[in-house]
Every structure is written in C-alpha cells, then in structure tokens.
Amino acid sequence: MSESRETIQPVFRALADPTRRAIIRMLAHGPRPIGEIASAFAMTRPAIAKHLAILRDGDLIIVEPKGRERINHFNPAALKAATDWLSYFDRFWDEKLEELKRLAEHKKGSS
Amino acid sequence: MSESRETIQPVFRALADPTRRAIIRMLAHGPRPIGEIASAFAMTRPAIAKHLAILRDGDLIIVEPKGRERINHFNPAALKAATDWLSYFDRFWDEKLEELKRLAEHKKGSS
DNA sequence: TTGACATGAAACCTTTTGGTTTCGTATAAA
DNA sequence: TTTATACGAAACCAAAAGGTTTCATGTCAA
Numbered sequence: 557m558s559e560s561r562e563t564i565q566p567v568f569r570a571l572a573d574p575t576r577r578a579i580i581r582m583l584a585h586g587p588r589p590i591g592e593i594a595s596a597f598a599m600t601r602p603a604i605a606k607h608l609a610i611l612r613d614g615d616l617i618i619v620e621p622k623g624r625e626r627i628n629h630f631n632p633a634a635l636k637a638a639t640d641w642l643s644y645f646d647r648f649w650d651e652k653l654e655e656l657k658r659l660a661e662h663k664k665g666s667s
Numbered sequence: 668m669s670e671s672r673e674t675i676q677p678v679f680r681a682l683a684d685p686t687r688r689a690i691i692r693m694l695a696h697g698p699r700p701i702g703e704i705a706s707a708f709a710m711t712r713p714a715i716a717k718h719l720a721i722l723r724d725g726d727l728i729i730v731e732p733k734g735r736e737r738i739n740h741f742n743p744a745a746l747k748a749a750t751d752w753l754s755y756f757d758r759f760w761d762e763k764l765e766e767l768k769r770l771a772e773h774k775k776g777s778s
Numbered sequence: 779t780t781g782a783c784a785t786g787a788a789a790c791c792t793t794t795t796g797g798t799t800t801c802g803t804a805t806a807a808a
Numbered sequence: 809t810t811t812a813t814a815c816g817a818a819a820c821c822a823a824a825a826g827g828t829t830t831c832a833t834g835t836c837a838a
Contacts, residue, residue: 565685568679568682568683568688569683571679571682571683572679572680572682572683573795573796574676575796577679577752580756584756584759584763587766589814589815590814590815590816591813591814591815599796599797599798600797600798600799601814601815602797602798602799602816602817603796603797603798605815605816605817606795606796606797607796610795618767618770620770623804623805623806623814624804624805624806624813624814624815625805625813625814625815626814626815626816629763629766629767629770630759630763631763631767632756632757632759632760632763632764633760633764635753635756638749638753639750639753639754641688642746642749642750642753643750645691645695645743645746646743648695648741648743649743649744652695652740652741652742652743653743653744655698655740656729656740656742659729659731659740684825684826686826700784700785701784701785701786702783702784702785710826710827710828711827711828711829712784712785713786713787713827713828713829714826714827714828716785716786716787717825717826717827718826721825734784734834734835734836735783735784735785735834735835735836736784736785736835737784737785737786
C-alpha cells in the first residue's frame with residue numbers, strides 16, 4: 557500500500573537534480589563517454605561521475621565498457637516507475653479541481 | 668532548450684522524498700490539517716511542517732486557513748509539469764530499446 | 779477571561795549532497 | 809616500451825536536508 561515498488565526511490569532521487577536531468581536529455585540523443593558529457597557542463601569530471609553513479613543507481617543509464625572508454629546509454633524504461641506513480645493521480649483530477657475552485661471562490665468572497 | 672519551465676525544479680525536488688510522496692497520497696484522498704497528517708507518521712509535527720513547506724513551494728498543496736486550523740489541499744495540477752517532462756522521452760522508447768538489446772547481445776557473446 | 783489547542787517560527791544538530799583536488803590504473807598509440 | 813589518455817577512487821569541504829526541542833501566538837470553548 558505504501559509504495560508500489562521500492563525501486564521508485566532511486567528514480568525520483570535521480571530526477572531531483574537539474575544537472576542529472578540535463579544529462580538524461582543529452583544521453584537520450586545518443587550514448588556518450590563520461591569525458592564528453594563532462595565537457596558540456598561547468599563542473600569537473602569527478603562531479604559528473606558522481607551524478608552518473610546516481611543515475612546508474614536508478615537504472616536510468618547503462619554502461620558499456622569499450623576499450624579505455626565507458627559509454628553511457630540512456631535507459632528510458634526506468635522512467636516508467638515514475639510515470640506510473642504519477643499517473644495514479646489522474647483519477648483525482650476532476651474531483652480536486654472542483655474542491656480547489658470552491659476554495660478560491662470563498663477566498664475571493666472574504667477579501 | 669535547457670528546461671521547459673523553471674517551475675519544474677521545486678516539483679521534482681518535492682517528489683524526491685518518500686515522506687512527501689506519502690503525504691501527497693494521503694491528501695489526495697481528502698484535505699487535512701497538519702496535526703492529523705503528523706499523527707500518521709513517526710516524526711514530529713515541525714518535521715511534517717517543513718515537508719509541507721516544500722510541497723507548497725512546488726505548488727503541490729494549497730492551504731486553506733480555517734479558524735485555528737490550516738487545511739492542506741492536494742493540487743494535482745502541479746504534477747503536470749513532471750508528467751510533461753517525463754512524457755518527452757516516450758519517443759525515444761523504441762529506438763533505445765533496440766540499442767540496449769544489441770548491447771545485451773554483445774555482452775552475452777563476450778562472457 | 780482563562781485555559782486548552784492548533785499551529786508557526788527559531789535555534790540547533792547530524793547526515794547527505796554536490797562539488798573539489800589529488801592520485802592510481804588500464805588501454806591506445808607513438 | 810614509453811607516453812598520453814580516459815577513467816575510477818579516495819579524501820576532503822561547504823552547504824543543504826531532514827530531523828529535534830523550545831517558545832510564541834491566535835483562536836475556540838468554558
């Protein structure tokens with residue numbers, strides 16, 4: 557009842573940082589080694605390496621060792637956990653909309 | 668280009684904590700004052716108050732002052748920003764699936 | 779008007795986060 | 809077989825996050 561899957565925490569955690577979201581967008585357009593990713597940001601390679609570790613933890617990227625490089629691939633399937641969690645609230649939309657509308661009316665009346 | 672809206676950061680930040688996600692689920696079933704929310708968790712009221720502040724920052728809840736109570740209402744509309752961000756990646760699904768499939772095959776071959 | 783209650787707010791503490799610099803190591807290339 | 813390159817890993821640091829206890833305040837109810 558509490559949370560559909562325990563795998564959801566690492567995903568939402570990964571999505572919480574703007575740099576990591578930017579990395580996801582970048583890798584969506586094609587796999588890249590760390591060095592190439594790092595050169596696109598105003599921070600050092602080790603900093604990016606940590607972000608990649610967190611993304612890996614959420615299974616959002618998969619690493620392909622290739623010679624002395626390590627190619628990072630985006631794994632869109634991992635986003636499904638987050639999407640599912642969010643879609644649960646679709647059914648509350650109409651109901652809550654009415655509730656909040658009434659609330660706004662009252663507030664207007666008492667101003 | 669970087670991020671559809673700057674309003675997305677407070678939303679993803681709010682969603683990153685399991686307690687806050689639990690509060691959202693609770694409030695989806697009906698508005699509640701702080702005290703009632705706090706009594707459902709193994710932490711103090713001020714701790715919950717901080718979580719509510721972060722949720723408010725992401726516009727995920729709206730407060731209705733009512734006498735000496737402050738009723739917290741869930742605002743599902745605020746989740747749209749996150750949903751939209753995620754849905755952008757739907758179009759990469761098939762493409763990446765193939766890419767990762769080939770990757771898995773290669774790995775199998777070289778083990 | 780006095781007391782109880784629901785809450786906000788401040789001060790404080792510990793752990794996590796997001797970054798850095800420095801160093802070690804495996805692979806590719808000269 | 810050197811040398812350059814791409815990376816991982818460790819040690820360190822400041823700031824943010826997630827809690828706590830304590831106190832002040834506004835509102836309801838006797």
